[in-house]
Amino acid sequence: MKYRYLPMTDQDQREMLEFLEINSVDDLFTDIPEEVRFQGELQISQSLSEPELVTYFQTLAQKNVNFSTHVNFLGAGVYQHYTPSVVNHMLLRGEFFTAYTPYQPEISQGELQAIFEFQTMVCELTGMEVANSSMYDGATSLAEAAMMAAGHTGKKKVITSRAVHPEARGVLKTYAYGQSVQLQEIGYNSEGVTDLAALEAMLDEETAAVIIQYPNFFGNIEDLAAIEKIVHAKGALLIVSSNPLALGILEAPGKLGADIVAGDMQPFGIAASFGGPHCGYFATTSKLMRKMPGRIVGQTKDENGKRGFVLTLQAREQHIRREKATSNICSNQALLALAAAITMSSLGKQGVQEMAMMNLQKAHYAKQVLQAKGLEITFTAPSFNEFAIKVNKPVVEVNKKLLEKGIIGGYDLGQDYPELAGHTLLAVTELRTKKEIEALANELEVIVRG
Numbered sequence: 001m002k003y004r005y006l007p008m009t010d011q012d013q014r015e016m017l018e019f020l021e022i023n024s025v026d027d028l029f030t031d032i033p034e035e036v037r038f039q040g041e042l043q044i045s046q047s048l049s050e051p052e053l054v055t056y057f058q059t060l061a062q063k064n065v066n067f068s069t070h071v072n073f074l075g076a077g078v079y080q081h082y083t084p085s086v087v088n089h090m091l092l093r094g095e096f097f098t099a100y101t102p103y104q105p106e107i108s109q110g111e112l113q114a115i116f117e118f119q120t121m122v123c124e125l126t127g128m129e130v131a132n133s134s135m136y137d138g139a140t141s142l143a144e145a146a147m148m149a150a151g152h153t154g155k156k157k158v159i160t161s162r163a164v165h166p167e168a169r170g171v172l173k174t175y176a177y178g179q180s181v182q183l184q185e186i187g188y189n190s191e192g193v194t195d196l197a198a199l200e201a202m203l204d205e206e207t208a209a210v211i212i213q214y215p216n217f218f219g220n221i222e223d224l225a226a227i228e229k230i231v232h233a234k235g236a237l238l239i240v241s242s243n244p245l246a247l248g249i250l251e252a253p254g255k256l257g258a259d260i261v262a263g264d265m266q267p268f269g270i271a272a273s274f275g276g277p278h279c280g281y282f283a284t285t286s287k288l289m290r291k292m293p294g295r296i297v298g299q300t301k302d303e304n305g306k307r308g309f310v311l312t313l314q315a316r317e318q319h320i321r322r323e324k325a326t327s328n329i330c331s332n333q334a335l336l337a338l339a340a341a342i343t344m345s346s347l348g349k350q351g352v353q354e355m356a357m358m359n360l361q362k363a364h365y366a367k368q369v370l371q372a373k374g375l376e377i378t379f380t381a382p383s384f385n386e387f388a389i390k391v392n393k394p395v396v397e398v399n400k401k402l403l404e405k406g407i408i409g410g411y412d413l414g415q416d417y418p419e420l421a422g423h424t425l426l427a428v429t430e431l432r433t434k435k436e437i438e439a440l441a442n443e444l445e446v447i448v449r450g
Contacts, residue, residue: 075427127254138264192379219386
């Protein structure tokens with residue numbers, strides 16, 4: 001065989017030609033008249049051998065800026081975190097890497113158990129009672145939560161904080177349009193968290209749910225306990241979008257009264273990969289369990305008393321009458337859910353806490369160093385591993401100069417928040433060193449003052 005990934009050998013080809021009683025592949029096209037056939041050769045490059053092809057693409061890849069060549073301070077929903085080496089060793093095992101929907105439990109016990117463990121760890125992190133077997137990503141998971149809330153309450157109004165990720169709000173708008181759900185947005189205050197006075201004024205008896213991000217898009221920590229009292233006083237549901245790593249040290253949303261918690265598992269063992277694919281998580285209360293999209297893997301016993309795993313509740317349209325379905329989500333990110341589960345298992349409870357604490361401490365050290373250089377921190381609210389700073393220049397220009405120094409800069413907040421033009425959102429994870437943080441501060445001082 002000339003190529004690793006083409007299963008057809010020369011012998012396979014000869015056997016197929018013999019079966020078809022023809023002498024060559026060209027004989028397959030004899031029914032096409034000569035006058036309509038293309039004469040000559042296509043203007044494409046000659047084929048390359050596998051080593052030549054690998055070298056070619058490696059040369060192209062070397063033109064990219066990546067985490068190996070540059071120090072990264074960009075987050076905004078996709079983060080660079082430590083991934084235990086065991087993750088890829090497990091993911092590339094054939095029974096996981098090639099597995100699809102585990103419809104046949106008798107031969108899918110490993111896959112089903114992996115999903116069950118994922119659900120269990122999501123419940124522990126979020127403080128919720130049940131979780132499903134993963135969603136496409138954090139944005140679709142949040143949108144599904146809003147639609148579930150509207151369907152459950154019979155109300156068509158959903159309020160979203162502007163401090164929720166702009167892309168997630170964009171996906172939500174698409175979902176809401178199809179379901180005729182009315183969306184309203186409330187602003188954030190000078191501290192960089194949701195304006196509670198505005199929320200209380202906007203809430204009414206027709207509100208199905210309120211969506212809050214925790215920590216929010218600016219990295220700031222919302223007061224969920226105060227928000228919960230306001231939301232539930234009007235009979236609405238509280239939906240929380242949360243970075244799962246932050247839940248290693250923050251109080252679980254479920255313990256603060258959240259009805260649905262959704263988010264993206266990307267911080268746990270899932271590569272940035274140019275923005276995807278990722279794995280969304282979705283957790284809720286037992287009361288809302290039968291309205292939850294997707295599927296739940298349950299633990300049971302066979303007739304001999306041996307532990308086993310099966311798909312249990314399935315509210316998607318393939319399994320029940322279409323008009324009663326709560327969602328048309330038809331698959332899950334089982335492989336990436338497994339990556340997250342392996343990462344969390346490898347780190348353990350203490351490891352997740354330590355990793356989250358390192359994010360918190362390093363981000364706050366970066367704040368102190370930047371302030372000492374005369375840079376202004378945009379918001380005053382407590383934050384996790386992201387924060388905004390004012391650079392008083394177009395962020396695109398600042399980032400271009402940082403790239404020249406081997407640094408990937410922050411997210412340009414002016415793209416989504418016109419009032420924050422000239423402000424950049426920086427992410428500082430456990431992988432950043434003191435030297436790298438100080439180098440960023442030194443370069444930003446020169447750029448901003450220059």
